[in-house]
Amino acid sequence: MSTQATPRVNTRSLLRLARRIPINLLLIVLSIAMIYPIVIIVITAFKPNLEVLTNPTGLPQAPTFDNFVTSWQDAGFTNLFFNSVLLTVTSMTIATFVAALASYAIVRQATRIGSGVYLLLAAGIFLPMQLALVPQFRVVRDLGLINNYAGVILIYIAGALPFGVFLMAAFMRQVPKEIVEAAVIDGAGYFTLFRRIFLPLARPAIATFWVLQGVGVWNDYLVPQLLLTDPSKRTLTTGVLYFKAQYLADWGNIMAAVLIMSLPILLLFVFAQRFFVSGLYAGAVK
Amino acid sequence: MSSTRVEDPRVLALDDPTATQAVTTRSLKARLWTGRSTAGRFWIAVAPALILYTVFTVYPMGQVIVASFTDARGFNRAWEFVGANNFVRIFSGDPVLMEAIGNTAIYGFFKIIVQTILAFLIAVLLHRQLRLGNIYRAIFFAPMVISPVAIVFTWSFMYDPTTGTFNTLLRSIGLGGLAQDWLGNYDLALYSVILVDLWSGLGFNVVIFLAGLSTIPGEILEAAKVDGARGWKAMRFITIPLMIPSIGLVLVLSINGALRAFDTVYLMTRGGPGNSTQLFMTQVFQEGLVNNNFGYASAMAVLVLIVLIAIAAVQNRLNNRVAAEEGNR
Numbered sequence: 001m002s003t004q005a006t007p008r009v010n011t012r013s014l015l016r017l018a019r020r021i022p023i024n025l026l027l028i029v030l031s032i033a034m035i036y037p038i039v040i041i042v043i044t045a046f047k048p049n050l051e052v053l054t055n056p057t058g059l060p061q062a063p064t065f066d067n068f069v070t071s072w073q074d075a076g077f078t079n080l081f082f083n084s085v086l087l088t089v090t091s092m093t094i095a096t097f098v099a100a101l102a103s104y105a106i107v108r109q110a111t112r113i114g115s116g117v118y119l120l121l122a123a124g125i126f127l128p129m130q131l132a133l134v135p136q137f138r139v140v141r142d143l144g145l146i147n148n149y150a151g152v153i154l155i156y157i158a159g160a161l162p163f164g165v166f167l168m169a170a171f172m173r174q175v176p177k178e179i180v181e182a183a184v185i186d187g188a189g190y191f192t193l194f195r196r197i198f199l200p201l202a203r204p205a206i207a208t209f210w211v212l213q214g215v216g217v218w219n220d221y222l223v224p225q226l227l228l229t230d231p232s233k234r235t236l237t238t239g240v241l242y243f244k245a246q247y248l249a250d251w252g253n254i255m256a257a258v259l260i261m262s263l264p265i266l267l268l269f270v271f272a273q274r275f276f277v278s279g280l281y282a283g284a285v286k
Numbered sequence: 287m288s289s290t291r292v293e294d295p296r297v298l299a300l301d302d303p304t305a306t307q308a309v310t311t312r313s314l315k316a317r318l319w320t321g322r323s324t325a326g327r328f329w330i331a332v333a334p335a336l337i338l339y340t341v342f343t344v345y346p347m348g349q350v351i352v353a354s355f356t357d358a359r360g361f362n363r364a365w366e367f368v369g370a371n372n373f374v375r376i377f378s379g380d381p382v383l384m385e386a387i388g389n390t391a392i393y394g395f396f397k398i399i400v401q402t403i404l405a406f407l408i409a410v411l412l413h414r415q416l417r418l419g420n421i422y423r424a425i426f427f428a429p430m431v432i433s434p435v436a437i438v439f440t441w442s443f444m445y446d447p448t449t450g451t452f453n454t455l456l457r458s459i460g461l462g463g464l465a466q467d468w469l470g471n472y473d474l475a476l477y478s479v480i481l482v483d484l485w486s487g488l489g490f491n492v493v494i495f496l497a498g499l500s501t502i503p504g505e506i507l508e509a510a511k512v513d514g515a516r517g518w519k520a521m522r523f524i525t526i527p528l529m530i531p532s533i534g535l536v537l538v539l540s541i542n543g544a545l546r547a548f549d550t551v552y553l554m555t556r557g558g559p560g561n562s563t564q565l566f567m568t569q570v571f572q573e574g575l576v577n578n579n580f581g582y583a584s585a586m587a588v589l590v591l592i593v594l595i596a597i598a599a600v601q602n603r604l605n606n607r608v609a610a611e612e613g614n615r
Contacts, residue, residue: 035425128546134346265432
């Protein structure tokens with residue numbers, strides 16, 4: 001790249017480096033502003049409650065793990081993590097299969113009916129579903145699924161489908177027709193073709209789908225707040241909301257809880273950054 | 287192929303297997319994509335998606351649209367049609383709603399104009415940062431994946447008037463007089479909330495701008511440099527014009543986001559103090575779920591829906607243009 005210089009133009013590259021200093025200074029200042037809230041979470045989580053009040057901005061003088069122990073036990077994080085993982089993985093897995101199968105059928109059905117079904121499903125991307133929460137609640141109640149994971153999972157699947165179909169259909173349309181024709185001549189059935197060719201080829205779209213929709217499901221609090229009132233069925237988000245309601249201004253404990261709930265997804269993000277970012281971009285453009 | 291045997295297809299089939307294959311392939315191709323041979327399986331394959339989508343999305347959304355013409359009051363079912371009364375009430379100027387719309391306009395200005403400019407600037411600075419690029423990027427993008435619940439608790443702590451980070455910092459540098467009740471001050475609360483959403487939303491726009499910048503061929507900028515266009519000139523005449531599709535996309539997504547903004551306000555202030563941080567969507571939620579005016583809230587929702595659909599149409603056109611331009615390159 002441009003900064004790689006041969007020894008001959010060393011002075012020039014040094015000049016270039018010098019010109020980069022103000023840019024880096026500006027970036028450092030902006031980065032500090034951006035990372036500051038996260039730093040605050042971490043340092044507060046390690047402070048005893050008294051120190052949070054006397055020294056809210058400095059580094060902890062006597063770092064302690066007590067907050068983490070208290071928060072983990074009182075908020076029941078073992079259970080919360082289990083519930084959140086269960087809800088996210090179940091709904092995303094089912095949504096992936098349902099959306100992929102529908103996308104495949106739509107792509108194979110190059111007719112008016114096919115594109116009609118596609119438009120109907122994809123239009124759902126633009127619906128602000130917070131608005132439909134009351135009728136959704138009624139549907140789930142009528143199905144007898146209040147306080148049942150199935151109710152939340154079904155709502156998440158339905159909510160994720162439009163975007164999933166949109167992404168995966170766009171991807172599956174790029175599967176060369178010759179491959180399909182050759183496979184059909186070789187005797188591959190309708191669903192075999194889906195399982196053997198289309199599903200594996202749609203893997204990048206599925207990854208994007210998990211990044212964008214999966215993070216949304218993991219971080220959602222409205223649906224479980226409305227549909228899961230049983231304390232043992234709380235998720236990370238609703239569990240921490242409840243924890244905050246009890247601990248009010250006990251910021252050391254609250255920040256420990258915030259850190260515990262955010263750490264897995266932050267670590268996942270940092271280690272799979274490239275993957276996340278390309279997924280986000282693909283989703284935004286599509 | 288000899289002309290004497292053409293009358294008998296079986297002979298042809300026996301003698302020239304490639305010919306039959308060509309015939310079957312052609313008819314197969316004709317049938318394969320028109321769905322005549324697969325119509326039944328098509329419906330089986332789309333059934334799970336269609337059923338779930340109809341029950342949990344289309345039907346509830348339909349109920350919202352129907353309810354917008356009724357006096358429905360929440361979770362019970364008794365309601366009567368009231369014609370366009372709800373819409374009349376909206377347009378005759380419900381004072382709380384007007385305040386919410388005003389707040390949404392201010393919120394929108396920051397999210398659409400300020401955030402876009404800031405994100406563009408950061409993207410330009412980050413572009414071609416090789417050594418520290420990944421660290422900077424991780425820092426700018428990380429807030430995107432943090433849950434609104436965690437974000438709101440963190441900022442509530444930082445905004446706390448007595449032990450909060452902002453006031454403590456101000457006091458420690460001798461500016462204690464500037465200390466504020468960031469979320470309790472009627473004139474300030476909206477801006478405090480906006481800052482939180484700028485912080486959490488910035489990264490996403492930077493992602494889009496960085497992707498846009500990476501599609502600008504280096505040769506164009508090199509050629510411009512030879513012609514004497516550097517720095518601001520290159521930015522003004524080359525980078526910005528080539529970034530128009532990305533800028534358009536970010537603007538459309540920001541308008542969409544501003545209209546749908548909900549989480550931070552709902553969790554942080556519930557629209558308060560007074561209605562000073564009430565946004566359009568939180569007001570819809572307040573009317574529908576808290577005040578139990580489901581019919582009226584539905585009418586407000588339907589209006590947003592119309593605007594969102596119009597924006598989606600614009601976005602669709604923009605995307606097509608971006609795709610077309612990418613195809614040209």
